[in-house]
Structures are given as C-alpha cells and as structure tokens.
C-alpha cells in the first residue's frame with residue numbers, strides 16, 4: 291500500500307543513502323570536462339516527489355549540479371514537439387548501441403549515416419540542431435524556457451563555468467559534429483549546434499528539479515501539481531522507452547533487470563528516474579562507474595526498486 295510505502299521511505303531513506311554512499315569510493319568523478327572534476331566524490335542525494343506534491347529527500351539533495359546527458363531526454367521531446375516523429379527519426383535512429391556514450395565507432399557502420407539513438411552524444415547533437423529558432427541563442431532560450439516550465443522553476447540557469455569548460459575541451463564532440471555535418475545530418479553549423487548542446491548540458495539543477503521534471507513523465511506529460519499538459523502523451527511514451535533501452539548507455543540492460551525503471555544519467559552524477567503514475571525521482575552522486583553512470587546513485591535506485599517492488603517488468 292502506498293501509505294505504508296511512504297512511511298517506509300520516511301523511516302529508512304536516510305539510512306539507505308548513507309549505506310549506498312560508501313559505494314562511491316569505488317567510482318570516479320568525470321574529469322574530461324575539467325570543471326566537473328571539482329565535484330565531491332562521496333556526495334549522494336535523492337528527492338522523491340508524488341502527485342500530491344508530497345516529497346521526501348535525503349543526503350545532499352539541495353546541492354546543485356549540471357544536467358549533462360539528462361537534458362537529452364527533454365531536447366528530444368522538444369524536437370518531437372517542433373517537428374513530429376517522422377522528421378526526427380529520419381535523422382536519428384531508435385536502437386541502443388551497447389557502446390560508451392561518446393563512442394564514434396558505429397557512426398560509419400550504417401546507411402544512411404544517422405546516429406543510432408538520440409541519447410548518445412552523436413544523436414543528441416543531431417537533435418539539438420533540430421530545435422526551432424532563428425539562431426543558436428533563440429534555440430537555447432526555447433530549451434531553457436521549456437526546462438523551466440517542466441521543473442516548475444523559473445530560476446533554472448546555466449552553470450557558465452561548466453559550459454565554458456566543456457566548450458574548450460570537447461574535441462571528441464566537435465569531431466562527431468563535423469562527421470555529422472559531412473553526412474548532411476546536421477540542421478545547422480557545427481559551432482551553432484555545439485553551443486546549443488553545451489548549454490543544455492550545463493543547465494544547473496538540484497534533485498528536486500529533476501524529480502519535478504520526472505513527475506511530468508510519470509504522469510504521461512501532465513504536471514499533476516498544476517493540471518497542465520506540457521508534453522503530448524505519445525512523446526512521453528517515446529522518451530520513456532528510450533530511457534529504458536538507452537538511458538543508462540551500455541549499463542541499460544543491467545539497470546532494467548535490477549531496477550526496472552525508465553532512467554537517464556548524466557556525467558555530473560545526476561540520474562532522473564520515475565515510477566509511472568506514482569513518483570518523480572532525482573538523484574545525484576558524482577562518482578561514476580565504468581559505464582559513466584553514478585555508482586552510488588545506481589545502487590540506491592536499484593535498492594529502492596527491489597525493496598519497494600517498483601520494477602515495471
């Protein structure tokens with residue numbers, strides 16, 4: 291019963307967070323974006339939000355971090371709302387890769403040369419190039435406004451230090467973008483698309499922001515706290531399916547078995563996940579496992595799901 295479950299969460303969440311925090315020692319904070327290396331490796335926080343607006347949090351849930359790849363779920367949704375399914379999926383595929391998030395290995399293996407899915411870097415860069423707007427600034431402004439609405443937080447902003455840090459060092463993403471430009475898959479120029487992409491990756495959030503965005507997905511596009519429909523149901527269905535099949539990259543299969551929930555990770559250690567029809571959940575733990583997912587965050591979500599029987603499968 292939901293009431294008992296909430297009581298259980300209130301009773302045990304602090305303890306579960308402290309136990310999972312210990313796993314952080316086996317992970318590593320991302321360093322390839324230099325600014326991310328400043329994160330506290332043993333940080334772990336979680337915020338769970340339900341449709342009545344009740345929330346429960348534990349650990350460093352108030353601390354902020356950048357969305358990184360979590361943003362890719364919502365830029366995909368915005369591109370779908372801008373252009374519809376057939377236009378978007380003529381430029382990006384629907385299949386998992388089994389590779390690391392920034393791998394370029396499979397790009398040359400398919401004809402036409404479109405990225406395998408919208409959650410790997412190559413796919414997300416294509417999606418960013420599809421967002422409507424006169425120029426990079428206007429496109430980024432639309433993305434930020436959409437994210438603010440989903441999070442119910444008009445104060446969401448970019449972390450400019452992370453944005454600059456990634457802009458200066460993203461040689462691999464730059465090479466991916468040039469490859470895509472050469473293949474005619476990009477909807478705009480390389481500098482323009484990378485600026486849009488780095489900006490949405492650098493949007494600063496806390497666990498409560500992620501939980502609120504996840505809650506909208508958990509309720510099929512309707513924000514249960516305002517009653518407003520923000521996303522068409524079909525696009526939420528597409529986004530949640532990608533989260534299950536590709537949201538944790540080459541760790542998605544194991545996560546589906548152990549947690550059984552749609553989820554999306556980012557290299558700053560954030561994870562957005564949800565229990566359909568029930569909760570939106572935001573987690574952060576910057577120490578990552580070998581797949582680029584928060585090591586303690588994954589363990590915490592798997593533990594919650596197994597203890598409270600949340601798996602969809």
Ligand code: DON
Pocket residue numbers: 357358359360391392411456463491555556557558581582583
């Ligand atoms: O493009 C990058 O490398 C980062 N801005 C985002 C990558 C990311 O978050 C992958 N997630 N695990």
